[in-house]
Amino acid sequence: MGQGRRESPRYRQIAEYLRLRIMRGDYRPGDLLPSERALMEEHQVSRGTARQALAVLRADGLAQAAMGRGVFVREQAPARRVASDRYQREVRQIVEDGPQPPPETSFTRTQGIEWSDYRLDKDFRDTGADEEVAELFGVSPGEPLLERRFVFYAQGEPQQMSWSYLLLSLVSGTPVAGPANEPWPGGNIAQLATLGKIVSRVEESVAARMPLPDEVSTLRIPPGVPVLTVTRRMLAGPDRDEVVEVANKIVIPADRTIMDYAVDLDVSSDPP
Amino acid sequence: MGQGRRESPRYRQIAEYLRLRIMRGDYRPGDLLPSERALMEEHQVSRGTARQALAVLRADGLAQAAMGRGVFVREQAPARRVASDRYQREVRQIVEDGPQPPPETSFTRTQGIEWSDYRLDKDFRDTGADEEVAELFGVSPGEPLLERRFVFYAQGEPQQMSWSYLLLSLVSGTPVAGPANEPWPGGNIAQLATLGKIVSRVEESVAARMPLPDEVSTLRIPPGVPVLTVTRRMLAGPDRDEVVEVANKIVIPADRTIMDYAVDLDVSSDPP
DNA sequence: CAGTGGTCTAGACCACGCT
Protein backbone atom coordinates (compact mmCIF):
# COMPACT_ATOMS: atom_id res chain seq x y z
CA MET A 1 0.00 0.00 0.00
CA GLY A 2 1.11 3.56 -0.59
CA GLN A 3 1.26 6.23 2.08
CA GLY A 4 1.73 9.96 2.60
CA ARG A 5 5.11 11.44 1.87
CA ARG A 6 6.05 14.40 3.97
CA GLU A 7 9.21 12.98 5.54
CA SER A 8 11.83 11.15 3.56
CA PRO A 9 10.88 7.66 2.35
CA ARG A 10 11.32 4.64 4.62
CA TYR A 11 14.09 3.09 2.55
CA ARG A 12 16.09 6.28 2.67
CA GLN A 13 15.68 6.59 6.43
CA ILE A 14 16.97 3.07 6.85
CA ALA A 15 19.86 3.77 4.48
CA GLU A 16 20.83 6.93 6.38
CA TYR A 17 20.59 5.06 9.67
CA LEU A 18 22.97 2.45 8.35
CA ARG A 19 25.24 5.10 6.85
CA LEU A 20 25.41 6.85 10.21
CA ARG A 21 26.37 3.63 11.94
CA ILE A 22 29.07 2.99 9.35
CA MET A 23 30.45 6.50 9.79
CA ARG A 24 30.34 6.09 13.57
CA GLY A 25 32.35 2.90 13.27
CA ASP A 26 29.65 0.50 14.46
CA TYR A 27 30.24 -1.30 11.20
CA ARG A 28 33.84 -1.20 10.06
CA PRO A 29 35.21 -1.90 6.57
CA GLY A 30 34.81 -5.60 5.84
CA ASP A 31 32.01 -6.05 8.37
CA LEU A 32 28.76 -7.76 7.48
CA LEU A 33 25.72 -5.49 7.43
CA PRO A 34 22.28 -6.77 8.54
CA SER A 35 20.70 -9.07 5.96
CA GLU A 36 17.67 -7.94 3.99
CA ARG A 37 15.47 -10.27 6.05
CA ALA A 38 16.92 -8.89 9.27
CA LEU A 39 16.19 -5.33 8.16
CA MET A 40 12.59 -6.36 7.29
CA GLU A 41 12.10 -7.62 10.82
CA GLU A 42 13.95 -4.77 12.53
CA HIS A 43 12.20 -1.95 10.68
CA GLN A 44 8.91 -3.68 9.92
CA VAL A 45 9.10 -3.21 6.18
CA SER A 46 8.79 -5.48 3.19
CA ARG A 47 11.83 -7.04 1.67
CA GLY A 48 11.74 -4.71 -1.32
CA THR A 49 12.07 -1.70 0.94
CA ALA A 50 14.89 -3.22 2.97
CA ARG A 51 16.62 -4.12 -0.25
CA GLN A 52 16.24 -0.60 -1.59
CA ALA A 53 17.90 0.78 1.53
CA LEU A 54 20.95 -1.38 0.94
CA ALA A 55 20.86 -0.40 -2.74
CA VAL A 56 21.43 3.22 -1.76
CA LEU A 57 24.62 2.32 0.08
CA ARG A 58 25.79 0.14 -2.77
CA ALA A 59 25.17 2.88 -5.33
CA ASP A 60 27.24 5.26 -3.21
CA GLY A 61 30.10 2.80 -3.13
CA LEU A 62 29.84 2.36 0.64
CA ALA A 63 28.69 -1.24 0.65
CA GLN A 64 29.21 -4.24 -1.57
CA ALA A 65 27.01 -7.32 -1.90
CA ALA A 66 28.46 -10.82 -2.03
CA MET A 67 26.20 -13.50 -3.47
CA GLY A 68 25.13 -16.05 -0.88
CA ARG A 69 27.07 -14.33 1.88
CA GLY A 70 25.64 -10.91 2.63
CA VAL A 71 26.30 -7.20 2.20
CA PHE A 72 29.60 -5.89 3.50
CA VAL A 73 31.00 -2.47 4.24
CA ARG A 74 33.41 -1.87 1.40
CA GLU A 75 37.07 -1.70 2.29
CA GLN A 76 38.82 0.95 0.29
CA ALA A 77 42.15 -0.35 -0.84
CA PRO A 78 44.89 2.19 -0.19
CA ALA A 79 44.97 4.19 -3.38
CA ARG A 80 47.99 4.16 -5.61
CA ARG A 81 49.29 7.65 -6.23
CA VAL A 82 50.26 8.69 -9.73
CA ALA A 83 52.48 11.74 -9.56
CA SER A 84 53.00 14.21 -12.38
CA ASP A 85 56.68 14.59 -11.56
CA ARG A 86 57.25 11.09 -12.94
CA TYR A 87 57.48 12.80 -16.33
CA GLN A 88 60.27 15.09 -15.18
CA ARG A 89 62.21 12.15 -13.75
CA GLU A 90 61.85 10.23 -16.98
CA VAL A 91 63.05 13.03 -19.18
CA ARG A 92 65.98 13.81 -16.86
CA GLN A 93 67.32 10.31 -17.20
CA ILE A 94 67.26 10.70 -20.94
CA VAL A 95 68.74 14.18 -21.10
CA GLU A 96 71.53 13.22 -18.75
CA ASP A 97 72.25 9.66 -19.82
CA GLY A 98 71.28 9.85 -23.43
CA PRO A 99 68.57 7.81 -25.04
CA GLN A 100 69.63 4.44 -23.73
CA PRO A 101 66.52 3.09 -22.11
CA PRO A 102 66.67 3.40 -18.32
CA PRO A 103 65.67 0.30 -16.41
CA GLU A 104 62.44 1.53 -14.90
CA THR A 105 59.23 2.91 -16.26
CA SER A 106 57.18 5.54 -14.50
CA PHE A 107 54.36 3.11 -14.06
CA THR A 108 56.36 0.71 -11.93
CA ARG A 109 58.31 3.36 -10.08
CA THR A 110 55.26 5.39 -9.19
CA GLN A 111 53.69 2.45 -7.49
CA GLY A 112 56.79 0.97 -5.99
CA ILE A 113 55.98 -2.41 -7.45
CA GLU A 114 58.25 -4.92 -9.07
CA TRP A 115 58.25 -5.78 -12.72
CA SER A 116 57.06 -9.25 -11.93
CA ASP A 117 53.98 -7.86 -10.23
CA TYR A 118 52.51 -6.32 -13.29
CA ARG A 119 51.31 -7.22 -16.70
CA LEU A 120 50.38 -5.36 -19.83
CA ASP A 121 47.75 -6.26 -22.39
CA LYS A 122 48.42 -4.58 -25.71
CA ASP A 123 46.74 -4.30 -29.06
CA PHE A 124 48.20 -2.26 -31.93
CA ARG A 125 46.56 -1.30 -35.19
CA ASP A 126 46.84 1.29 -37.93
CA THR A 127 43.93 3.66 -38.21
CA GLY A 128 42.88 7.13 -39.27
CA ALA A 129 42.37 10.02 -36.87
CA ASP A 130 38.79 10.57 -35.83
CA GLU A 131 37.57 14.08 -35.25
CA GLU A 132 38.49 14.25 -31.57
CA VAL A 133 42.00 12.83 -31.95
CA ALA A 134 42.67 15.00 -35.01
CA GLU A 135 41.71 18.08 -33.02
CA LEU A 136 44.05 17.09 -30.17
CA PHE A 137 46.88 16.29 -32.57
CA GLY A 138 46.41 19.36 -34.68
CA VAL A 139 46.11 17.31 -37.86
CA SER A 140 43.30 16.63 -40.31
CA PRO A 141 40.74 13.88 -39.67
CA GLY A 142 41.82 10.70 -41.42
CA GLU A 143 45.53 11.30 -40.81
CA PRO A 144 47.20 7.86 -40.59
CA LEU A 145 47.93 6.94 -36.98
CA LEU A 146 49.18 4.02 -34.94
CA GLU A 147 46.54 3.18 -32.36
CA ARG A 148 47.78 1.42 -29.25
CA ARG A 149 45.35 0.00 -26.75
CA PHE A 150 46.78 -0.92 -23.35
CA VAL A 151 45.41 -2.49 -20.20
CA PHE A 152 47.75 -2.28 -17.20
CA TYR A 153 47.56 -4.81 -14.39
CA ALA A 154 49.30 -4.62 -11.04
CA GLN A 155 49.07 -7.22 -8.31
CA GLY A 156 46.66 -9.05 -10.56
CA GLU A 157 44.25 -6.10 -10.57
CA PRO A 158 43.56 -4.06 -13.69
CA GLN A 159 44.66 -0.50 -12.96
CA GLN A 160 43.91 1.41 -16.12
CA MET A 161 43.12 1.13 -19.81
CA SER A 162 44.13 3.58 -22.48
CA TRP A 163 43.95 4.41 -26.13
CA SER A 164 47.14 6.09 -27.31
CA TYR A 165 47.98 7.50 -30.74
CA LEU A 166 51.23 8.21 -32.58
CA LEU A 167 51.74 9.62 -36.06
CA LEU A 168 52.32 6.68 -38.39
CA SER A 169 54.71 8.83 -40.41
CA LEU A 170 56.85 9.12 -37.29
CA VAL A 171 56.90 5.51 -36.10
CA SER A 172 56.45 3.46 -39.25
CA GLY A 173 59.31 1.03 -39.68
CA THR A 174 60.76 1.67 -36.21
CA PRO A 175 60.73 -0.69 -33.22
CA VAL A 176 58.04 1.52 -31.70
CA ALA A 177 55.53 0.45 -34.32
CA GLY A 178 55.24 -3.11 -33.01
CA PRO A 179 53.78 -4.36 -29.76
CA ALA A 180 56.64 -6.80 -29.24
CA ASN A 181 58.77 -4.27 -27.38
CA GLU A 182 56.07 -3.26 -24.90
CA PRO A 183 56.35 -2.56 -22.09
CA TRP A 184 59.09 -0.28 -23.30
CA PRO A 185 61.80 0.19 -20.68
CA GLY A 186 61.67 3.77 -19.49
CA GLY A 187 58.15 4.27 -20.71
CA ASN A 188 56.56 6.51 -23.25
CA ILE A 189 59.02 9.35 -22.95
CA ALA A 190 62.07 7.12 -23.43
CA GLN A 191 60.32 5.57 -26.40
CA LEU A 192 59.74 8.93 -28.03
CA ALA A 193 63.36 9.85 -27.33
CA THR A 194 64.52 6.98 -29.55
CA LEU A 195 62.58 8.68 -32.34
CA GLY A 196 64.43 11.92 -31.68
CA LYS A 197 61.52 13.54 -29.89
CA ILE A 198 62.39 14.95 -26.48
CA VAL A 199 59.12 15.55 -24.64
CA SER A 200 59.15 19.02 -23.10
CA ARG A 201 55.54 19.38 -22.04
CA VAL A 202 52.75 17.05 -20.92
CA GLU A 203 49.15 18.23 -20.76
CA GLU A 204 46.53 16.22 -18.92
CA SER A 205 42.80 16.84 -18.53
CA VAL A 206 41.07 14.98 -15.73
CA ALA A 207 37.35 14.31 -15.48
CA ALA A 208 35.16 11.68 -13.82
CA ARG A 209 32.01 9.75 -14.71
CA MET A 210 30.36 6.41 -14.09
CA PRO A 211 31.96 3.59 -16.10
CA LEU A 212 30.49 2.04 -19.25
CA PRO A 213 29.62 -1.67 -19.19
CA ASP A 214 32.75 -2.70 -21.08
CA GLU A 215 34.90 -0.68 -18.69
CA VAL A 216 33.22 -2.38 -15.75
CA SER A 217 34.11 -5.81 -17.10
CA THR A 218 37.61 -5.00 -18.39
CA LEU A 219 38.71 -3.11 -15.29
CA ARG A 220 36.63 -5.17 -12.83
CA ILE A 221 35.05 -2.09 -11.30
CA PRO A 222 32.71 -2.72 -8.35
CA PRO A 223 29.25 -1.13 -8.51
CA GLY A 224 29.13 2.42 -7.20
CA VAL A 225 32.71 3.26 -8.16
CA PRO A 226 33.30 6.01 -10.76
CA VAL A 227 36.23 6.26 -13.15
CA LEU A 228 38.72 9.02 -13.67
CA THR A 229 39.15 9.80 -17.35
CA VAL A 230 42.36 11.44 -18.47
CA THR A 231 43.15 12.97 -21.84
CA ARG A 232 46.87 13.44 -22.36
CA ARG A 233 49.03 15.19 -24.91
CA MET A 234 52.79 14.92 -25.05
CA LEU A 235 54.54 17.81 -26.78
CA ALA A 236 58.12 18.20 -27.92
CA GLY A 237 60.40 20.88 -29.24
CA PRO A 238 61.91 23.99 -27.68
CA ASP A 239 58.59 25.79 -28.03
CA ARG A 240 56.74 22.78 -26.58
CA ASP A 241 54.26 22.96 -29.43
CA GLU A 242 54.83 19.80 -31.48
CA VAL A 243 52.28 17.17 -30.51
CA VAL A 244 53.99 13.79 -30.55
CA GLU A 245 51.53 11.59 -28.66
CA VAL A 246 47.84 11.73 -27.79
CA ALA A 247 46.00 9.48 -25.37
CA ASN A 248 42.39 10.49 -25.39
CA LYS A 249 40.82 7.74 -23.35
CA ILE A 250 42.79 6.83 -20.26
CA VAL A 251 40.26 5.22 -17.90
CA ILE A 252 41.17 4.64 -14.26
CA PRO A 253 38.93 3.10 -11.58
CA ALA A 254 38.62 5.76 -8.90
CA ASP A 255 38.84 3.31 -6.01
CA ARG A 256 42.49 2.57 -6.64
CA THR A 257 44.18 5.75 -7.81
CA ILE A 258 44.85 9.35 -6.85
CA MET A 259 46.36 11.74 -9.37
CA ASP A 260 49.02 14.09 -7.99
CA TYR A 261 50.00 17.28 -9.76
CA ALA A 262 52.61 19.85 -8.80
CA VAL A 263 52.67 23.27 -10.41
CA ASP A 264 55.90 25.19 -9.89
CA LEU A 265 55.42 28.90 -10.40
CA ASP A 266 57.96 31.24 -11.88
CA VAL A 267 58.30 34.00 -9.31
CA SER A 268 61.35 35.68 -10.75
CA SER A 269 60.98 39.35 -11.57
CA ASP A 270 61.60 38.96 -15.29
CA PRO A 271 58.56 38.36 -17.43
CA PRO A 272 58.66 34.82 -18.86
CA MET B 1 7.60 -15.85 -10.42
CA GLY B 2 11.29 -16.61 -10.59
CA GLN B 3 13.01 -18.16 -13.58
CA GLY B 4 16.30 -19.66 -14.70
CA ARG B 5 19.27 -17.44 -15.08
CA ARG B 6 21.66 -18.40 -17.80
CA GLU B 7 21.58 -15.20 -19.85
CA SER B 8 21.70 -11.74 -18.34
CA PRO B 9 18.57 -10.68 -16.44
CA ARG B 10 15.64 -9.15 -18.28
CA TYR B 11 16.02 -5.70 -16.76
CA ARG B 12 19.65 -5.56 -17.84
CA GLN B 13 18.80 -6.62 -21.38
CA ILE B 14 16.24 -3.85 -21.58
CA ALA B 15 18.72 -1.36 -20.13
CA GLU B 16 21.39 -2.33 -22.65
CA TYR B 17 18.88 -2.11 -25.47
CA LEU B 18 18.02 1.42 -24.42
CA ARG B 19 21.67 2.30 -23.92
CA LEU B 20 22.43 1.09 -27.44
CA ARG B 21 19.67 3.23 -28.86
CA ILE B 22 20.93 6.25 -26.95
CA MET B 23 24.48 5.66 -28.22
CA ARG B 24 23.13 5.24 -31.76
CA GLY B 25 21.36 8.55 -31.48
CA ASP B 26 17.79 7.20 -31.61
CA TYR B 27 17.31 9.07 -28.39
CA ARG B 28 19.25 12.29 -28.16
CA PRO B 29 20.12 14.33 -25.08
CA GLY B 30 16.95 15.91 -23.75
CA ASP B 31 14.69 13.33 -25.42
CA LEU B 32 12.01 11.49 -23.51
CA LEU B 33 12.61 7.76 -23.04
CA PRO B 34 9.72 5.27 -23.07
CA SER B 35 7.68 5.41 -19.88
CA GLU B 36 7.76 2.55 -17.40
CA ARG B 37 4.28 1.50 -18.48
CA ALA B 38 5.32 1.60 -22.13
CA LEU B 39 8.33 -0.61 -21.42
CA MET B 40 6.05 -3.07 -19.55
CA GLU B 41 3.88 -3.39 -22.62
CA GLU B 42 6.75 -3.45 -25.13
CA HIS B 43 8.84 -6.06 -23.34
CA GLN B 44 6.08 -7.92 -21.55
CA VAL B 45 7.48 -7.46 -18.07
CA SER B 46 6.12 -6.17 -14.79
CA ARG B 47 6.52 -2.57 -13.86
CA GLY B 48 9.22 -3.37 -11.32
CA THR B 49 11.39 -4.88 -14.02
CA ALA B 50 10.85 -2.00 -16.43
CA ARG B 51 11.63 0.41 -13.64
CA GLN B 52 14.82 -1.46 -12.77
CA ALA B 53 15.99 -1.15 -16.39
CA LEU B 54 15.65 2.61 -16.25
CA ALA B 55 17.35 2.60 -12.85
CA VAL B 56 20.49 1.19 -14.47
CA LEU B 57 20.66 4.10 -16.88
CA ARG B 58 20.00 6.59 -14.12
CA ALA B 59 22.72 5.11 -11.92
CA ASP B 60 25.17 5.43 -14.81
CA GLY B 61 24.29 9.07 -15.22
CA LEU B 62 22.86 8.50 -18.69
CA ALA B 63 19.25 9.26 -17.88
CA GLN B 64 17.44 11.50 -15.46
CA ALA B 65 13.91 11.16 -14.15
CA ALA B 66 11.57 14.13 -13.87
CA MET B 67 8.62 13.68 -11.55
CA GLY B 68 5.32 13.66 -13.38
CA ARG B 69 6.98 14.06 -16.76
CA GLY B 70 9.10 11.06 -17.62
CA VAL B 71 12.68 9.87 -17.93
CA PHE B 72 14.95 11.88 -20.17
CA VAL B 73 18.34 11.31 -21.74
CA ARG B 74 20.61 13.53 -19.70
CA GLU B 75 22.14 16.48 -21.46
CA GLN B 76 25.69 17.04 -20.41
CA ALA B 77 26.26 20.71 -19.91
CA PRO B 78 29.49 21.78 -21.58
CA ALA B 79 32.02 21.35 -18.82
CA ARG B 80 33.86 24.30 -17.40
CA ARG B 81 37.60 23.84 -17.65
CA VAL B 82 39.77 24.69 -14.70
CA ALA B 83 43.34 25.13 -15.86
CA SER B 84 46.41 24.84 -13.68
CA ASP B 85 48.14 27.72 -15.41
CA ARG B 86 45.70 30.07 -13.72
CA TYR B 87 48.11 29.98 -10.79
CA GLN B 88 51.02 31.12 -12.92
CA ARG B 89 48.99 33.98 -14.32
CA GLU B 90 47.95 35.09 -10.87
CA VAL B 91 51.44 35.13 -9.45
CA ARG B 92 52.83 36.93 -12.51
CA GLN B 93 50.47 39.83 -12.03
CA ILE B 94 51.70 40.14 -8.47
CA VAL B 95 55.38 39.80 -9.20
CA GLU B 96 55.19 42.33 -11.99
CA ASP B 97 52.69 44.80 -10.62
CA GLY B 98 53.29 44.43 -6.93
CA PRO B 99 50.70 43.31 -4.46
CA GLN B 100 47.93 45.69 -5.52
CA PRO B 101 45.01 43.42 -6.17
CA PRO B 102 44.49 42.80 -9.88
CA PRO B 103 40.92 43.14 -11.09
CA GLU B 104 40.21 39.52 -11.87
CA THR B 105 40.34 36.30 -9.94
CA SER B 106 41.28 32.98 -11.47
CA PHE B 107 37.84 31.66 -10.82
CA THR B 108 36.12 34.20 -13.02
CA ARG B 109 38.81 34.31 -15.66
CA THR B 110 38.96 30.57 -16.06
CA GLN B 111 35.30 30.40 -16.85
CA GLY B 112 35.01 33.58 -18.80
CA ILE B 113 32.11 34.72 -16.67
CA GLU B 114 31.34 38.13 -15.29
CA TRP B 115 31.52 39.07 -11.66
CA SER B 116 27.80 39.56 -11.59
CA ASP B 117 27.25 35.98 -12.70
CA TYR B 118 28.70 34.40 -9.65
CA ARG B 119 28.21 34.27 -5.96
CA LEU B 120 30.18 33.04 -3.00
CA ASP B 121 28.86 31.58 0.23
CA LYS B 122 31.42 31.86 2.98
CA ASP B 123 31.75 30.78 6.56
CA PHE B 124 34.84 31.50 8.67
CA ARG B 125 35.77 30.10 12.04
CA ASP B 126 38.80 29.52 14.22
CA THR B 127 39.65 25.90 14.86
CA GLY B 128 42.47 23.49 15.64
CA ALA B 129 44.16 21.32 13.03
CA ASP B 130 42.81 17.79 12.83
CA GLU B 131 45.17 14.96 12.06
CA GLU B 132 44.81 15.14 8.30
CA VAL B 133 45.20 18.89 7.99
CA ALA B 134 48.12 18.90 10.44
CA GLU B 135 49.89 16.31 8.30
CA LEU B 136 49.35 18.37 5.16
CA PHE B 137 50.47 21.56 6.87
CA GLY B 138 53.45 19.98 8.55
CA VAL B 139 52.33 21.21 11.97
CA SER B 140 51.10 19.47 15.10
CA PRO B 141 47.46 18.47 15.54
CA GLY B 142 45.61 21.19 17.42
CA GLU B 143 47.60 24.03 15.83
CA PRO B 144 45.29 27.09 15.71
CA LEU B 145 43.94 27.62 12.20
CA LEU B 146 41.47 29.78 10.38
CA GLU B 147 38.95 27.52 8.68
CA ARG B 148 37.19 28.96 5.65
CA ARG B 149 34.29 27.15 4.07
CA PHE B 150 33.29 28.32 0.60
CA VAL B 151 30.57 27.43 -1.86
CA PHE B 152 31.03 28.90 -5.34
CA TYR B 153 28.08 29.52 -7.60
CA ALA B 154 28.19 30.44 -11.26
CA GLN B 155 25.19 31.09 -13.46
CA GLY B 156 23.09 30.22 -10.43
CA GLU B 157 24.58 26.70 -10.26
CA PRO B 158 26.80 25.61 -7.40
CA GLN B 159 30.19 24.75 -8.90
CA GLN B 160 32.28 23.64 -5.96
CA MET B 161 32.59 23.64 -2.20
CA SER B 162 35.80 23.74 -0.24
CA TRP B 163 37.33 23.76 3.20
CA SER B 164 40.47 25.87 3.26
CA TYR B 165 42.90 26.46 6.14
CA LEU B 166 45.39 29.21 6.98
CA LEU B 167 47.68 29.51 9.99
CA LEU B 168 45.98 31.74 12.51
CA SER B 169 49.37 33.08 13.52
CA LEU B 170 49.80 34.34 9.98
CA VAL B 171 46.40 35.92 9.34
CA SER B 172 45.21 37.00 12.79
CA GLY B 173 44.45 40.72 12.86
CA THR B 174 44.78 41.12 9.07
CA PRO B 175 42.00 41.78 6.57
CA VAL B 176 42.37 38.18 5.45
CA ALA B 177 40.98 36.90 8.73
CA GLY B 178 37.46 38.16 8.08
CA PRO B 179 34.92 37.00 5.51
CA ALA B 180 33.94 40.58 4.68
CA ASN B 181 36.60 40.94 1.99
CA GLU B 182 35.70 37.75 0.15
CA PRO B 183 35.74 37.22 -2.72
CA TRP B 184 39.21 38.70 -2.60
CA PRO B 185 40.15 40.42 -5.85
CA GLY B 186 42.92 38.41 -7.48
CA GLY B 187 42.09 35.31 -5.51
CA ASN B 188 43.96 33.22 -3.03
CA ILE B 189 47.43 33.95 -4.33
CA ALA B 190 46.94 37.73 -4.29
CA GLN B 191 45.57 37.41 -0.80
CA LEU B 192 48.62 35.55 0.43
CA ALA B 193 50.83 38.12 -1.27
CA THR B 194 49.41 40.85 0.99
CA LEU B 195 50.72 38.76 3.88
CA GLY B 196 54.16 38.71 2.32
CA LYS B 197 53.84 35.14 1.07
CA ILE B 198 54.60 34.69 -2.62
CA VAL B 199 53.25 31.31 -3.65
CA SER B 200 55.88 29.45 -5.64
CA ARG B 201 54.34 25.99 -5.81
CA VAL B 202 50.85 24.53 -5.86
CA GLU B 203 50.25 20.82 -5.30
CA GLU B 204 46.92 19.21 -6.10
CA SER B 205 45.73 15.64 -5.64
CA VAL B 206 42.68 14.62 -7.64
CA ALA B 207 40.41 11.67 -6.85
CA ALA B 208 36.78 10.79 -7.51
CA ARG B 209 33.94 9.12 -5.62
CA MET B 210 30.18 9.20 -5.29
CA PRO B 211 28.93 12.23 -3.36
CA LEU B 212 27.73 12.17 0.24
CA PRO B 213 24.13 13.19 0.95
CA ASP B 214 25.07 16.67 2.15
CA GLU B 215 27.17 17.21 -0.97
CA VAL B 216 24.24 16.14 -3.12
CA SER B 217 22.00 18.75 -1.54
CA THR B 218 24.55 21.58 -1.29
CA LEU B 219 25.88 21.17 -4.81
CA ARG B 220 22.59 20.00 -6.35
CA ILE B 221 24.20 16.93 -7.87
CA PRO B 222 21.92 14.76 -10.03
CA PRO B 223 21.82 11.03 -9.26
CA GLY B 224 24.51 9.02 -11.01
CA VAL B 225 27.03 11.86 -11.10
CA PRO B 226 30.31 11.44 -9.16
CA VAL B 227 32.38 14.21 -7.63
CA LEU B 228 35.99 15.13 -8.14
CA THR B 229 37.75 15.69 -4.84
CA VAL B 230 40.86 17.84 -4.79
CA THR B 231 43.35 18.30 -1.99
CA ARG B 232 45.50 21.38 -2.48
CA ARG B 233 48.59 22.79 -0.85
CA MET B 234 50.04 26.21 -1.60
CA LEU B 235 53.71 26.58 -0.80
CA ALA B 236 55.89 29.68 -0.65
CA GLY B 237 59.54 30.55 -0.36
CA PRO B 238 62.50 30.16 -2.69
CA ASP B 239 62.71 26.48 -1.78
CA ARG B 240 58.94 26.08 -2.26
CA ASP B 241 58.70 24.30 1.06
CA GLU B 242 56.72 26.60 3.33
CA VAL B 243 53.09 25.51 3.43
CA VAL B 244 50.92 28.61 3.54
CA GLU B 245 47.48 27.24 2.66
CA VAL B 246 45.78 23.86 2.71
CA ALA B 247 42.43 22.96 1.19
CA ASN B 248 41.73 19.35 1.95
CA LYS B 249 38.16 19.03 0.80
CA ILE B 250 37.47 20.68 -2.52
CA VAL B 251 34.41 18.91 -3.91
CA ILE B 252 33.41 19.45 -7.54
CA PRO B 253 30.44 17.83 -9.32
CA ALA B 254 31.97 15.89 -12.21
CA ASP B 255 29.25 16.83 -14.67
CA ARG B 256 30.33 20.44 -14.86
CA THR B 257 34.10 20.57 -14.61
CA ILE B 258 37.28 19.27 -16.23
CA MET B 259 40.63 19.81 -14.52
CA ASP B 260 43.47 20.77 -16.86
CA TYR B 261 47.10 20.37 -15.89
CA ALA B 262 50.22 21.25 -17.84
CA VAL B 263 53.60 19.89 -16.82
CA ASP B 264 56.52 21.70 -18.39
CA LEU B 265 59.63 19.59 -18.36
CA ASP B 266 63.13 20.90 -17.90
CA VAL B 267 65.06 19.48 -20.85
CA SER B 268 68.17 21.56 -20.46
CA SER B 269 71.40 19.63 -20.12
CA ASP B 270 72.23 20.92 -16.64
CA PRO B 271 70.90 18.90 -13.77
CA PRO B 272 68.26 20.92 -11.92
C1' DC C 1 20.73 -27.95 4.28
C1' DA C 2 19.68 -23.21 5.71
C1' DG C 3 20.58 -18.53 4.77
C1' DT C 4 21.84 -14.99 1.55
C1' DG C 5 21.33 -11.82 -2.28
C1' DG C 6 19.24 -11.58 -7.31
C1' DT C 7 15.27 -11.43 -10.02
C1' DC C 8 10.45 -11.08 -11.13
C1' DT C 9 5.39 -10.53 -10.56
C1' DA C 10 0.85 -8.11 -9.50
C1' DG C 11 -1.20 -4.79 -7.35
C1' DA C 12 -1.70 -0.53 -4.65
C1' DC C 13 -1.62 4.59 -3.24
C1' DC C 14 0.93 8.82 -3.62
C1' DA C 15 2.74 13.47 -5.46
C1' DC C 16 3.73 15.88 -9.40
C1' DG C 17 3.09 18.21 -14.06
C1' DC C 18 0.71 19.16 -17.93
C1' DT C 19 -3.43 20.10 -20.59
Next chain:
DNA sequence: GCGTGGTCTAGACCACTGT
Protein backbone atom coordinates in the same frame (compact mmCIF):
# COMPACT_ATOMS: atom_id res chain seq x y z
C1' DG D 1 -8.17 14.34 -15.25
C1' DC D 2 -4.75 11.56 -16.78
C1' DG D 3 -0.19 10.00 -17.30
C1' DT D 4 4.20 10.08 -15.08
C1' DG D 5 7.63 8.54 -11.75
C1' DG D 6 8.15 7.35 -6.44
C1' DT D 7 7.17 4.26 -2.88
C1' DC D 8 5.58 0.09 -0.66
C1' DT D 9 3.68 -4.62 -0.05
C1' DA D 10 3.43 -9.84 -0.31
C1' DG D 11 4.89 -13.55 -2.33
C1' DA D 12 7.64 -16.45 -5.42
C1' DC D 13 11.70 -19.09 -7.54
C1' DC D 14 16.52 -18.83 -8.49
C1' DA D 15 21.79 -19.30 -7.78
C1' DC D 16 25.31 -19.10 -4.69
C1' DT D 17 27.84 -19.87 -0.15
C1' DG D 18 28.72 -21.80 3.94
C1' DT D 19 28.25 -25.64 7.41
